[in-house]
Amino acid sequence: MTHLHGKRLPSLGPGRVLATVVGLVAALALGAIGEARAVPAFQPRTVAAEQPRTPAAEQRPTVAADRLTDxxxxxxxxxxxxxxxxxxxxxxxxxxxxxxxxxxxxxxxxxxxxxxxxxxxxxxxxxxxxxxxxxxxxxxxxxxxxxxxxxxxxxxxxxxxxxxxxxxxxxxxxxxxxxxxxxxxxxxxxxxxxxxxxxxxxxxxxxxxxxxxxxxxxxxxxxxxxxxxxxxxxxxxxxxxxxxxxxxxxxxxxxxxxxxxxxxxxxxxxxxxxxxxxxxxxxxxxxxxxxxxxxxxxxxxxxxxxxxxxxxxxxxxxxxxxxxxxxxxxxxxxxxxxxxxxxxxxxxxxxxxxxxxxxxSGPQQRIGVTLHVPGDHPTVQAAVDAVPDQNSEPVTIAVAPGTYRAKVLIPATKPNIVLEGTGHDRSDTVIVHDTPAEYGGSTGSATVRIAANDVTARHLTFSNDFDEAAVELKGEQALAMKTTGDRIVFEDTAFLGNQDTLMTDSPKLDVISRVYIRDSYIEGDVDFVYGRATTVVERSVIRALSRGSATNNGYITAASTWTGNPYGFLITRSRIVSDAPAGSFHLGRPWHPGGEPEAVAQVLIRDTALPAAIKSSPWTDMGGFSWQDARFAEYRTYGPGAAVTADRPQMSPSEAASHTVADYLEGTDGWAPYAR
Incomplete structure (x- = not known):
């Protein structure tokens, strides 16, 4: 086993290259956890063709938006x-x-x-x-x-x-x-x-x-x-x-x-x-x-x-x-x-x-400032840098279709930013980089990092296309996105990676940050949705990528929810899909960063389709912490991977009534991005 930022990682055999919308080809070979055997490489695939698309009519500007164009x-x-x-x-x-x-x-x-x-x-x-x-x-x-x-x-x-x-x-x-x-x-x-x-x-x-x-x-x-x-x-x-x-x-x-x-x-x-x-x-x-x-x-x-x-x-x-x-x-x-x-x-x-x-006619509440990339600013980061510190009014950064190979940081000093792709489809506008965690830790590996509050991203693809098979490393984490800010919204976005694709976190253990993801696509293999932020994934597709093992291809979630926070991850009204063999994928495991006992994972998967790839006992231990001490549950899951057994805690209807999207997100300030 190898370790990085407190997470136990599997030993890697011949790996595979992340397939992205920019045409990168996959070839995977990873042994099951605790095994040392190699597995065959995968055939090429194109993620762009597999991502579910938001209907074009929903992505086109409304009449009102057209009349308020900048x-x-x-x-x-x-x-x-x-x-x-x-x-x-x-x-x-x-x-x-x-x-x-x-x-x-x-x-x-x-x-x-x-x-x-x-x-x-x-x-x-x-x-x-x-x-x-x-x-x-x-x-x-x-x-x-x-x-x-x-x-x-x-x-x-x-x-x-x-x-x-x-x-x-x-x-x-x-x-x-x-x-x-x-x-x-x-x-x-x-x-x-x-x-x-x-x-x-x-x-x-x-x-x-x-x-x-x-x-x-x-x-x-x-x-x-x-x-x-x-x-x-x-x-x-x-x-x-x-x-x-x-x-x-x-x-x-x-x-x-x-x-x-x-x-x-x-x-x-x-x-x-x-x-x-x-x-x-x-x-x-x-x-x-x-x-x-x-x-x-x-x-x-x-x-x-x-x-x-x-x-x-x-x-x-x-x-x-x-x-x-x-x-x-x-x-x-x-x-x-x-x-x-x-x-x-x-x-x-x-x-x-x-x-x-x-x-x-006349002044309109909805008219705001829009900065265009590459028209007004050459890069996304340059546009972010143009936003004033302690920004109090929304600034939209409109990113033209294309592939932008660069890292982007929205620092905590620049809140109220809308990052928006302007293509017909989210795959038209891609922000991608290829840094693994060994060269800068999980934070340093992130293609995009959002530390500010009140940031919205829509109609974009975020990718980390690091080739984990190309070099021998001690850790293969390579984040497409990391957030630590509060009130973060992702609409019609895609997150592409392998291990640790999407980290939704907070500035420190006992600070609660909230993230809302809807109508989006997330893919990965090991712990690819993780962190301690209160996170809702709604009306989205989560693709669990096969690593080629017949028994253990990875883990969808690795929550590290603060024990004082009743709400961690909620995956609802979504579909989990996979091409991995039947019974070879976990729903999740409890991550205790650095052995922190106050990080007690909370994950609820409700009203969501599960594929045959999900194990019959889908939760597992991590780093010496038992999954049974975490707060894992399902509610009304369905599909070939759904079942009710002693190893699959089910939330009762009365409990589920207080575990809705609103319960997870509203907090004390009544934040309701789901109502828009």
Whole structure:
């Protein structure tokens, strides 16, 4: 026998290579525990073909998620696109000084505005430099009494999810003597203004001026204003702008006014409840001015005077819009342009626009920060490093399909991270390494280690493809994943390895951490689900890999639950599968790290299918500790490997009533990830 981190390990004969989704081939030969005989190597297999898949429909973004996407569309997506500050660090600001400092910095930043920031002196500018994202936290981030100002030459700016309000001076409706805009930009390019609310500004709520290019303005609310949204202030005809899904309510003019734009594409906007509709000239909806080429599609105009109009020198094409109780000008002439010559877009039916825009425009609780790998950051670790310490708001790290051969550490100082593969299937995005425990212990061998609280991973594969047959080692543990944080969720993930594939642990024995795994896949052979964290595996597939023995191919669990914790491992509503010979696999054994007597395993397997590979006496001793002193039980298991015997403790219905998913996870804080 050999030993490592307190676990007794079998002697290894000729081993096998872990088969992974990246096409590695398996060849296994391992004697039974206590035996020295070699066994034949296995034939190649492909794990990717064996993993159960989440239906594609469940993995596609919902309509809501699609409308809250963090990537711009329309003209802001062209000519290199607009990414804002996503290549830089994430910071959170709560006061004017911090906002002004980060917004004007030379380096890229994602700047989260938390709460309301009142700008002084009244009407002052906050200068925004290139490569910045300014985004409200939740739906409560506000800029009050001030303007976000983009100077000439500024580029690659995203402004999202903010309320910008109340820089109007009482009684000064026309604002002729002030220039207190909500956002003003002059001669800029690649700007996305999205999901903001503008209210009571003096004068323009949004001014896009002086040859600004590649601009998209989407899902904003423009409210309670006179001069709302203007474009132009130039004799040149350069601006390209997309304006979609915006709500103009209680506004008088410039909804928008577009002067000398090369291309202005307006679609699915909602204009209603104008202020001062009795003004025969300066109360209007959309105006194509100068030499503008404007296309309006599937918008909705309700109680609007002059819904759309065009100068004789301009062009305006309108199609598919709904006009309800409108008066005045409805101009259409010229051919303008075809937006689809520039970009693809989804056109909602005009009849659906009021409901869609009311629901999705303006700041949204669900909009957050997303960092893309490899687009914004070259590696997953670089994106993790960009998240601020003691992070209080969710940051999503979106990982593009591919195989990433690297280790990843999410340290305890960086909570509230969502690690998400963006492929069609979890096998599309693989994080893999090949370090065994002999070179760094169990912690050092882990491909991915999560020490932070409140981390979610989804649509990913985690693998350790160390070839335990290639070299002679004292221990063959090679972790794909180790967690020590609390409130960890894995959704639609795969964990690939051999010995010690998945360790769910806690910072120390008497600290309880919780892990919830659902709709996932776990494979291995020896102790491949282990540790002391309270862990629920639900609606998942667990594959017990054959090591080639006719009598003992390994152990599924090796829990080390603290004796003061009534809840260790729960495997429920799942399937355990195996190609090992009948009666050759254990459900588990009790792990007492370093001989710790207070580590008393608790494992319940309930409502789960068991294969014929499971032994008739499925629990066994470990390191001199009897399995009968641990807390092992089954409840309503079924399939060829299920049985009720003296060696298989069965939980009673009354006991099972207090051993549900909720009982394991809720703790004292009511954590309920299973309810999502």
């Amino acid at each position: 990537r711009p569309h329309g003209f802001a997506s062209l000519d290199g696109g607009t990414t804002g500050g996503a290549a830089g660090k994430v910071v959170t600001v709560t006061d004017q000084a911090a906002l002004a400092t980060y917004a004007a910095a030379e380096e890229p930043y994602v700047i989260r505005v938390a709460g309301s920031i009142a700008v002084e002196p009244f009407g002052s500018d906050i200068v925004v430099a290139s490569d910045k994202t300014i985004i409200g936290v939740g739906d409560t981030g506000e800029i009050v009494h001030g303007e976000l100002h983009l100077n000439p030459g500024t580029h690659n700016v995203i402004i999202r999810n903010l309320t910008i309000r109340d820089s109007a001076i009482a009684g000064n409706w026309d604002c002729k003597d002030t220039d207190f805009d909500g956002i003003q930009m002059d001669t800029v390019h690649h700007v996305w203004v999205d999901h903001n609310r503008f209210s009571n500004i003096c004068d323009g709520q949004l001014d896009v001026r002086k040859d600004s290019e590649y601009v998209t303005v989407s899902y904003n609310r423009f409210e309670n204003n006179n001069k709302t949204f203007g474009l132009g202030w130039t004799t040149n005809v350069k601006t390209q702008i997309t304006i979609d899904h915006n709500w103009f309510a209680h506004t008088k003019q410039r909804n928008p006014s577009v002067d000398n734009a090369a291309y202005a594409h307006l679609y699915n906007n909602y204009l209603t409840a104008q202020v001062d509709p009795g003004d025969p000239v300066w109360t209007y909806g959309n105006w194509s001015r100068g030499r503008t080429k404007m296309v309006i599609e599937n918008s909705y105009y309700q109680d609007v005077q002059h819904p759309y109009q065009a100068d004789a020198t301009a062009e305006l094409v309108q199609r598919g819009s709904i006009l309800k109780n409108t008066t005045g000008r409805h101009d259409e002439w010229g051919t303008a342009f075809d937006p689809r010559d520039f970009y693809a877009y989804r056109l909602d039916p005009a009849a659906a626009v009021p409901a869609l825009v009311r629901r999705f």
